[in-house]
Amino acid sequence: MKQLRSSSLFWAEEGFSTVGMVLALLISISLIFTAARVYEINSCSSRVQEVADAAALAAENTVGEFYLVAGICDAVLLSLSLTTAGCLGLSVVCACVPPASGFSKTFLEMAQKTKKARDSFSESANESLERLAQALPFIAAVKAQEVYSANSSLSDGAHYQGIVVLSSWEMEKGDSLSFYDSDEALSEVEQSRDSLEDVAAQAEEAAKRANEWKQYGYEHDSISPDAYCMYERAAKLAGMAGSDNPFFSSVDTWSFGASLERAKTYYRLRYQTEAPNGQSVDELSNSALRKRFYAYAQETVGRGYVHETESSFEAFFPRLPKNTDEMRSTILYTEAVYPKTIDAQGLSVLHAWSGCPGLAQGSNGVSSIQEMDAAGSYAPCPYCKFVPSSMGKVAAASSSIQNGFEYHYNEVAKAADEYQKAREELDPLNQQAKDMAGGLLDSVGKAFVEACSQRIDITPPGHYGVISLVSDTGTAQTRFPSSLVSSEGVGGLGARVALSSATLVKESSDEGKNVVTSFLDGLSGEGSAAVGAAKIALRMWSGFLGVYTQGHDALLETVESVLNGIPLMGASGLGSWASGALKDTVEGFGFAPVDLAARKAVLVNSQHVLKADDSAFSARLLSAKEAALMSQGNGGIDGALSCVQSAAMDAIAGLGGEFTIATIVLFDGVVEIPVTVALPQAITGGLTQAVQHGVDSLRGIASSVTGARQWE
Known part of the structure; x- marks a missing residue:
């Protein structure tokens, strides 16, 4: 019986046909070029992601620096509040010792002047920190723009644009400061000292x-x-x-x-x-x-x-x-x-x-x-x-x-x-005398407690984190041009966009504490030309500057040191009693050192930051991200960008190269120290244009992907 033989265009009984072999080779070559192209696209996209990550970290670190500035202002305010209470206490103690009664009057005057300095610094620092906090999103934008510019100069033709948005966008202010107990103590000492x-x-x-x-x-x-x-x-x-x-x-x-x-x-x-x-x-x-x-x-x-x-x-x-x-x-x-x-x-x-x-x-x-x-x-x-x-x-x-x-x-x-x-x-x-002094020292004690509780409390924009949206609009060329991979636009890799997010975490190092301590140590050396009771008051203020970083021990040590430097010996023993009563007053309440751990930016999943913030931008961007992950397109991006643009243009004006938070003025100008913050040089110009270009770039990419451009 004759055996049946079968054949095809792609194969024959003896094996592959010529056509089949050619097709197999073409398919294999296409897969190789496709894999290379995918690797190239991923590599190029990763560079966009890296820039987005770097921009997010740079932007969020400005928030960490704000916390340091606010901490320094808080430390100065605390020291002024404590010095006001301390001068009142010393005035009461010295009033109990006739040989030191001249010091009593001077310390009362020091308390009055320190109160004015405290009130002035408190008002100025709070207002300036609020302005700085309002400008923080745009300082962060400048930092991000520096990252874009630095990476756009690379030889691969990349050109990065984008925006960073702090979450939340708005700052949160604490309760208004009130120094009622301190002012009451001052009034009582003024009335009863004589x-x-x-x-x-x-x-x-x-x-x-x-x-x-x-x-x-x-x-x-x-x-x-x-x-x-x-x-x-x-x-x-x-x-x-x-x-x-x-x-x-x-x-x-x-x-x-x-x-x-x-x-x-x-x-x-x-x-x-x-x-x-x-x-x-x-x-x-x-x-x-x-x-x-x-x-x-x-x-x-x-x-x-x-x-x-x-x-x-x-x-x-x-x-x-x-x-x-x-x-x-x-x-x-x-x-x-x-x-x-x-x-x-x-x-x-x-x-x-x-x-x-x-x-x-x-x-x-x-x-x-x-x-x-x-x-x-x-x-x-x-x-x-x-x-x-x-x-x-x-x-x-x-x-x-x-x-x-x-x-x-x-x-x-x-x-x-x-x-x-x-x-x-x-x-x-x-x-x-003990009844009178004891009542006054009780009021001074309340002023000390109040000083430790009435603190600068501003939660800046970006305390949840930062969102970075970056696009690469450069004409990057593929290194594997082939008709086997793309039928059109063979030379270009197309639009590339990346989303990144960062938030602040506290480090275990002493970097933050060292920064604050170094600044405060510099303040404590001022006013060395003062004499008499003014010199003692300045020494007390210098010691109280350390309370912020060292806590209650520094407070008690400063009070004891100052009291030991005043001649309180008297026949009645009231000086020793009053000195002990003031120490007991200070010992009666505790004050733990402030947590000065440096806040450093770290990368996190943007979902964590977006969910923590209830702003319109975060809500829309989160919705867009979730839709993209579910392959439902990018229609929410444009709405999110509109929220950013409208808020950004309201706060850019008025920023300069150096920002004075407040000036410490003590004892008729014996001490006069400005607290300033150096802003990025780019803050003085081009910020509005940079924000606009970043938003437009992202809108353009979104429309090129979705095929639809939303009118503003």
Whole structure:
């Protein structure tokens, strides 16, 4: 049976036909050129995308720089607000110390001037930052235009045009700044400072008198280990030492209570150790009378007390009789403890002690010195010679001359009485001054808290991110011209458009902090020619500049440093109290350092930026992007571009090469520092034209793709 044979134009039984081979080769070559063309198109398109990415990053970084400028202004405003409150606090503190009252008035004047500087800077900085924020979209456009120009100069014939749109387009302003608490504190200090000074001056005079009497008492108690005083006499006469007889090297460590305790111990030991120095009747008699005096002194002085606090003093130093007349007002005069006999003439005789030889025949009871005086019929004992003056002169010598313990005790008692009188005048004045100063410092504390809360708060355009639309309108030629790939326009690659987006993220580096710190350090060196209180106020302002970056620790350190540089020593102690109260006020609230992490632009999917913004441009561009992804054309692009163009032309005018945010003027021009921002050189010209060309270019490309041009 004969085998069937089949054939075709493209193949035969033996294999490919000539026609089939030719077609296979043509198809293979076409695929190779098509793949090369696709690679070329992708490569060329990627360059457009890279330019769009670079433009987005450059534009968004201007927003990051705005945050740095705003941070510097915020730091200056914070320092001025804190300095206003600080000067008020120092004015109150110095008003409590008469020697420093001149500083008080000057610090109040510094507070008034700093308030004006704060208000002026706040108003100027906010207005200028708002203008700068309004110009930010166009500064960003200039930065993007620089990217377009730099890349258009390449040898491949590329010519880039486009626009960048910050999202959101509009800035967001925080609440208006209010310094009500600070102004109230200033008003209160202005009204009350003079009254506080007067009360503090009266307290100072009373304190000086009190301190003089305390010094007087101290000198009679512990002036020297070798000089006559209670300490030295107690050691010599009673053998007192150690804790029974402490020595105080300074009046600051001594108290009236210590002197009273020394006296109590002294008379207890003198009573316990009293013994005659011989066996003569006179010595035995005198020893008995001394022992009775010491018993009385121990009991009497034992009733003494000293109650002393920071705000009160009350003391009772019982007096001991120095002579017979004073003895007659004590129990020594009235107590019936003296043996009595009747002599040969029938007269009563009192004896100094029970061992008197005149009592050899026994006694007729006991009597008192008062009865002896009243009767007038007493006769002195021929042995002990006891009369009323015998007891009266026991302490007469030791109370009248400096080598007697009683002399110094009585002087300390006198000093305690006078000290108490001075304290009774001083303590109410001190309390009145503390009440007045405390109320003022409470207001100053509110001003400090307010200073930390009333801050520059402007959210600039672009805080969500930036959208970059870039076109390459250059006549780029293909490197693979072939009729196998394209039937028309063989040499050109066609229109190329790219969309990119960037947003800001905070870096962990200290770059942002270093920029702000460097600027603030430069400010802190100004005003070195100031003197006196103005120099202290400037030093405080310099320290407060660091609060922005260092937080509460720098605030407290600055206040302590300034207070340590002011002479606040005074007799009343109000200076130390007020200084401590101001420190407590500052310690009472916290302030964390501001997060100064540098904001750097990074590329993100444009969908994230567009969804975060509710503007018409973002909504339309997002819709256009989603439509393009769903192959529904690019009809929404033109509407989005119209939104950009209409907003752009309203804000370009008035921009210059250097933008002054505000000027810091302190203390009648002692410090005058402008805060300026250098704008890109291209900002002064051509911006309107650049925006228009970019929009027109993108519209032209959109119409070439869709085949329809929308009329404006």
